[in-house]
Each structure stands twice: as structure tokens, then as C-alpha cells.
Amino acid sequence: MGKRIAKEVSIAIAEAVKQCKVDVIAAYPITPQTHIVEHLSELVASGELDAEYVTVESEHSAMSACLGSVATGARTFTSTSAQGLALMHEILFIAPALRLPVVMVVANRALSAPISIWNDHSDIMAERDIGWIQTFAENGQEAVDLVYHAFRVAEDRRVMFPFIVNIDGFNLSHMIEPIELPDQELVDQYLPPFKPKYKLDPRKPISMGPVGIPEIYIEAKKAQDEAFKNAYKVVVKAWDEFERIFGRRYNPVETYRMEDAEVALLIMGSLAETAMTAVDKMREAGKKVGLVRIRLWRPFPLKDFVKAVKGVKMLAVIDRALSIGATGGPVAVEARSALYQVPGRPRVVNFIAGLGGRDVTVEDFEEMADKAYFYMKKKPKEPYEMIGVKE
Amino acid sequence: MPKGKDTALMSWKEVPFGCYILEPGNSVKFKTGDWRSFRPVLDKEKCIKCGQCYIMCPEPAYEADEEGYYIVDLTYCKGCGICANICPKGAITMVVEEV
Structure with missing residues (x-):
């Protein structure tokens, strides 16, 4: 090699x-x-x-x-x-x-x-x-x-x-x-x-x-x-x-620490590495958080995706793009649609993060996971929210 | 009204790869003459057999006869009028097709 x-x-x-x-x-x-x-x-x-x-x-x-x-x-x-x-x-x-x-x-x-x-x-x-x-x-x-x-x-x-x-x-x-x-x-x-x-x-x-x-x-x-x-x-x-x-293995959908996960972060692209660090931190603190990463976006790997999030209570989809006027970012809309017919599907919350090069940090991912936990008890008012925006 | 699938030319399974046309020159099968609302009429008195109509016809519907006059084939002529427009002698007139 x-x-x-x-x-x-x-x-x-x-x-x-x-x-x-x-x-x-x-x-x-x-x-x-x-x-x-x-x-x-x-x-x-x-x-x-x-x-x-x-x-x-x-x-x-x-x-x-x-x-x-x-x-x-x-x-x-x-x-x-x-x-x-x-x-x-x-x-x-x-x-x-x-x-x-x-x-x-x-x-x-x-x-x-x-x-x-x-x-x-x-x-x-x-x-x-x-x-x-x-x-x-x-x-x-x-x-x-x-x-x-x-x-x-x-x-x-x-x-x-x-x-x-x-x-x-x-x-x-x-x-x-x-x-x-x-x-x-x-x-x-x-x-x-x-x-x-x-x-x-x-x-x-x-x-x-x-x-x-x-x-x-x-x-x-x-x-x-x-x-x-x-x-x-x-x-x-x-x-x-x-x-x-x-000698290297690739799959349409990758999972990280998803065994027994209650909350799963879903993301595409390089920020998944930062998200993994956040997952490690949260796991150490006893939170059952995992990560799902979609590698194959088209054709959408429906079965792999549904299998990857099976058993999860709350799926936090992190979109890197805004679909203005829609019911969520493109990945969240895809995820909600993919899961709609699945019995016992997880609930989906959607965060838009890292637009135009804004850093998304380990702490940001922790915040999104915490919000996902919070939304388990109290439904969010909006179908998506933007993360890291200065009020 | 026929259902959409009844008006289809073929099953989706029969559509050629990439919707390519694998038979070269098969546009002769496409009878574009029924698009026409004006028909070109040639005045042989004025015609100098220059062939501009033959060259410019987009179909191409013109072909030379034995005497060298360029004659339009109405099976393909769409009635666009380019021949009449290009003719240097004004030998071609566009005439309305009677229904």
C-alpha cells in the first residue's frame, strides 16, 4: 500500500x-x-x-x-x-x-x-x-x-x-x-x-x-x-x-455509539468529526447520545437510514442549509418523510447550523443534544430552529 | 378521452437507453408537413435555380427535379417561409392552406 x-x-x-x-x-x-x-x-x-x-x-x-x-x-x-x-x-x-x-x-x-x-x-x-x-x-x-x-x-x-x-x-x-x-x-x-x-x-x-x-x-x-x-x-x-x-470500509449510512442511544444526532459531511467528540463527552456524562452520518445522499439509502435510527426516541437533524419557508432543512425534511411510515419512529427535531462558515463547536452539538432531550418533554413551537444566532 | 398511458408511444421498459435515437437519419419518419399553415408556391418564370431555398430549408424539404428546379416536399414542409424570404428573385410566395 x-x-x-x-x-x-x-x-x-x-x-x-x-x-x-x-x-x-x-x-x-x-x-x-x-x-x-x-x-x-x-x-x-x-x-x-x-x-x-x-x-x-x-x-x-x-x-x-x-x-x-x-x-x-x-x-x-x-x-x-x-x-x-x-x-x-x-x-x-x-x-x-x-x-x-x-x-x-x-x-x-x-x-x-x-x-x-x-x-x-x-x-x-x-x-x-x-x-x-x-x-x-x-x-x-x-x-x-x-x-x-x-x-x-x-x-x-x-x-x-x-x-x-x-x-x-x-x-x-x-x-x-x-x-x-x-x-x-x-x-x-x-x-x-x-x-x-x-x-x-x-x-x-x-x-x-x-x-x-x-x-x-x-x-x-x-x-x-x-x-x-x-x-x-x-x-x-x-x-x-x-x-x-x-482495506477501508464505507457504508451508505455510518453510526457512532448508537447502541442503546435515546437521542441521535444526524449530520452529513465533515462536522461529524466534531459531533463525535461531543458524543464521547456526553456519553462520559452518562447521556445516551449517538451519531448517525449519511454518506450516500442520492439515491437516498432509505432502509439503511431507518435501521440506523431504530430504537431512538429523538432524532436531532442538523442541516447545513436553510430551506426558506419550508418545514425544515433539506435533510430534516428527507428524514421526516423517510420515517413517516415507520411504526414506532423517533420524533425529529431540526437544527440549522454552521451557515456561511460559522463554526459549529463541540459545545454547540452538546447544546443541540440537550435541546433534543428538552423537546422530548415539551414539543418545540417551530419545526426547525437556527443554532448559534446572536439575538 | 383516452387515459394518459393509452396515448403513450411505448412502455417505460421499452424506452431506449438515455432516450437515445439509435437509428441514424430516422427523422424522415417524422412527417412535419402537418404543422403547416402556409404553403410555399414556386413561380418557375421567376426561378433562376440558384438553390437558396434548398440550402436554407431547415427540414430539408426541397429537392431538385430533373429540370433543376427545386421543388418542395409538402410531407415535410412546415411552412416556415424561410425559402420565400431568402429567394433573391421573389419566386416563392407563401399561400394560406385551406382547411
């Missing part, structure tokens, strides 16, 4: 993309994603990575170029954040409908206004329904590992869907962490060459993206939806295979 070396997570991700032997990168720089594509452009310029690096004039063009590229059968990567992701919006829906497996790392960042370059999940939650497979990384090693996994799953002929790996902007993208990059031989073993069944080839012409008149559109969407649900099995199998080759 490779050596564990201290690396900035963005640089490690770029190195992992290189190990995946991508053919085309089309990207536009935006904070906090910049270091990923900057390092990739260096690797291409120095000849270490044999790929086309397409410098485009916007993220809309970046994603459009990626779709054209992957449609010809070229392994394709891009990365973006916040406003850049928003600018890609209309093209993002086209990729999965046309079954074009581009892989993208999103360094999650708040959306304007006010202008914020800092971390939360409002950029990706605005793209919740685009139909891409989505995972959330907790730490640098996981971010890197999820990149290999993303290519393997996306390009699988049983899947053929685009894939987003979410990493928290700055909290992950700019951290220097001990990261092990595997030997190239193992990556090659894990990731076979991209060989799509259909591609744009003048020798065998086909048309992608025709009009879907009312007599076909809904059938086309049903076919897409069913294929997407089936991707779940391949996502999990690719993690089984990952464990066999690289």
Missing part, C-alpha cells in the same frame, strides 16, 4: 483524479474548489497526466464541455463550488437523463447573498433533485477514496449516471491531513477502463438528447428513475470491492 503523507485534501483529490487516468478535465476556478483544478492543470502541463484540460469561460460551459466529452467515451472530471454550481444548474439535469457519467467534486460553499466563500451545504441542496449520485465525505482520506468509488460506480454499465462527491469547502478542501494514496496498480485493479455501450462516434452515429413529446416524456423519466434506484446496489458493491482491494 501507499504511504500516509500529509497533504492538502484538494491536492490529494487532484492526485486521485490523476490516478483514475481521466481523459478530459473542463473546469472553471472558484473558491474553495480552486486548488483541485489548479493542481490538475499543473499535472497536465507537466505531462504527468495525459489528459485534455479545457479552459472554459464559465461553469455553464465547463459542464457542457464535460457532457460532450463523456458522450464520446472519454473519462471526464470537473469540480466547482457555490455560484459555479448554480451556474451549471440547467446542464446538471441533462447529464443523468442522457446517462452521461461525469464525475464532479463539489467543495461545498454558501450561496450569495450576502457574498460568502465559506462552507455550508446551500449550494448542493439547491441541486438536490438533479438526479446525480451524491456522496458526502467526512475527512480527507474519505474524500480521496470517494473519488475512486465515484468513477467506478458512475461508469458501471448497470449505472451510467453522473456522480458528485461533496467535500466541505475549507473545512476539508484546505485542510492538511495524513492521506494514503494507493499504489497505481491497485487503482487500476479497482477501476477498469471506461467502455460505454453507446457513445458519439461518427462510424456508428446515434442521437443523444432528442425531444420528448408528451407521449414519451413520462416513460423516459420513469426509466431514468428506475435505473437510478437500481444504482444503489452497485454503489454498495463498489464499496465491498473497495474494502477488498484497499
Whole structure:
């Protein structure tokens, strides 16, 4: 196996993309994603990575170029954040409908206004329904590992869907962490060459993206939806295979100290590490608090999630995005909906925390768990509340 | 009124992968002529056989006959009027289709 070396997570991700032997990168720089594509452009310029690096004039063009590229059968990567992701919006829906497996790392960042370059999940939650497979990384090693996994799953002929790996902007993208990059031989073993069944080839012409008149559109969407649900099995199998080759295990939903837990915190992304510290502290104080982390956001791992929170009295969902005017943050709305039909389901309270890069501390997580205990006795007045707001 | 599923072209299980068109050039099966409300009519006296109508027709519905005149195929002509507009001699007139 490779050596564990201290690396900035963005640089490690770029190195992992290189190990995946991508053919085309089309990207536009935006904070906090910049270091990923900057390092990739260096690797291409120095000849270490044999790929086309397409410098485009916007993220809309970046994603459009990626779709054209992957449609010809070229392994394709891009990365973006916040406003850049928003600018890609209309093209993002086209990729999965046309079954074009581009892989993208999103360094999650708040959306304007006010202008914020800092971390939360409002950029990706605005793209919740685009139909891409989505995972959330907790730490640098996981971010890197999820990149290999993303290519393997996306390009699988049983899947053929685009894939987003979410990493928290700055909290992950700019951290220097001990990261092990595997030997190239193992990556090659894990990731076979991209060989799509259909591609744009003048020798065998086909048309992608025709009009879907009312007599076909809904059938086309049903076919897409069913294929997407089936991707779940391949996502999990690719993690089984990952464990066999690289020795690290990943699951759609992770649990931490959930045995006999009364209160569970639910979160996605890198703040789970802080939350684990808070759980340890509360466990020492005799409070039965555990943590659930969703790694696979789309397709939503319904059964794994329901199993993970089984027996819990109160589920405190911590959202990193605000869905203004809704009955909760996007993760809470998902959790409530997922649990509604489950007999003996836990009650769900929702906290919005860490917007626009505001730190969420161990004490904040303790406060949220304490509030969850309090709300067991007294129902909250509102379906969600924001944490750490100065009155 | 037929139910939605009865008007569908095929079962969702039969939709080609990615809704691709795997048969190249099959747009000839799509008879766009029934969209038309105006029909182009050629005045052969004025026509110089330059072929601008043939080049500009988006369908393309024009084809040259044995004498070299470009004749519109009304199976495909949508009646957009680009041919009449582009014709340097004003040889094509758009005429309302009678119902």
C-alpha cells in the first residue's frame, strides 16, 4: 500500500483524479474548489497526466464541455463550488437523463447573498433533485477514496449516471491531513477502463438528447428513475470491492455509539468529526447520545437510514442549509418523510447550523443534544430552529 | 378521452437507453408537413435555380427535379417561409392552406 503523507485534501483529490487516468478535465476556478483544478492543470502541463484540460469561460460551459466529452467515451472530471454550481444548474439535469457519467467534486460553499466563500451545504441542496449520485465525505482520506468509488460506480454499465462527491469547502478542501494514496496498480485493479455501450462516434452515429413529446416524456423519466434506484446496489458493491482491494470500509449510512442511544444526532459531511467528540463527552456524562452520518445522499439509502435510527426516541437533524419557508432543512425534511411510515419512529427535531462558515463547536452539538432531550418533554413551537444566532 | 398511458408511444421498459435515437437519419419518419399553415408556391418564370431555398430549408424539404428546379416536399414542409424570404428573385410566395 501507499504511504500516509500529509497533504492538502484538494491536492490529494487532484492526485486521485490523476490516478483514475481521466481523459478530459473542463473546469472553471472558484473558491474553495480552486486548488483541485489548479493542481490538475499543473499535472497536465507537466505531462504527468495525459489528459485534455479545457479552459472554459464559465461553469455553464465547463459542464457542457464535460457532457460532450463523456458522450464520446472519454473519462471526464470537473469540480466547482457555490455560484459555479448554480451556474451549471440547467446542464446538471441533462447529464443523468442522457446517462452521461461525469464525475464532479463539489467543495461545498454558501450561496450569495450576502457574498460568502465559506462552507455550508446551500449550494448542493439547491441541486438536490438533479438526479446525480451524491456522496458526502467526512475527512480527507474519505474524500480521496470517494473519488475512486465515484468513477467506478458512475461508469458501471448497470449505472451510467453522473456522480458528485461533496467535500466541505475549507473545512476539508484546505485542510492538511495524513492521506494514503494507493499504489497505481491497485487503482487500476479497482477501476477498469471506461467502455460505454453507446457513445458519439461518427462510424456508428446515434442521437443523444432528442425531444420528448408528451407521449414519451413520462416513460423516459420513469426509466431514468428506475435505473437510478437500481444504482444503489452497485454503489454498495463498489464499496465491498473497495474494502477488498484497499482495506477501508464505507457504508451508505455510518453510526457512532448508537447502541442503546435515546437521542441521535444526524449530520452529513465533515462536522461529524466534531459531533463525535461531543458524543464521547456526553456519553462520559452518562447521556445516551449517538451519531448517525449519511454518506450516500442520492439515491437516498432509505432502509439503511431507518435501521440506523431504530430504537431512538429523538432524532436531532442538523442541516447545513436553510430551506426558506419550508418545514425544515433539506435533510430534516428527507428524514421526516423517510420515517413517516415507520411504526414506532423517533420524533425529529431540526437544527440549522454552521451557515456561511460559522463554526459549529463541540459545545454547540452538546447544546443541540440537550435541546433534543428538552423537546422530548415539551414539543418545540417551530419545526426547525437556527443554532448559534446572536439575538 | 383516452387515459394518459393509452396515448403513450411505448412502455417505460421499452424506452431506449438515455432516450437515445439509435437509428441514424430516422427523422424522415417524422412527417412535419402537418404543422403547416402556409404553403410555399414556386413561380418557375421567376426561378433562376440558384438553390437558396434548398440550402436554407431547415427540414430539408426541397429537392431538385430533373429540370433543376427545386421543388418542395409538402410531407415535410412546415411552412416556415424561410425559402420565400431568402429567394433573391421573389419566386416563392407563401399561400394560406385551406382547411
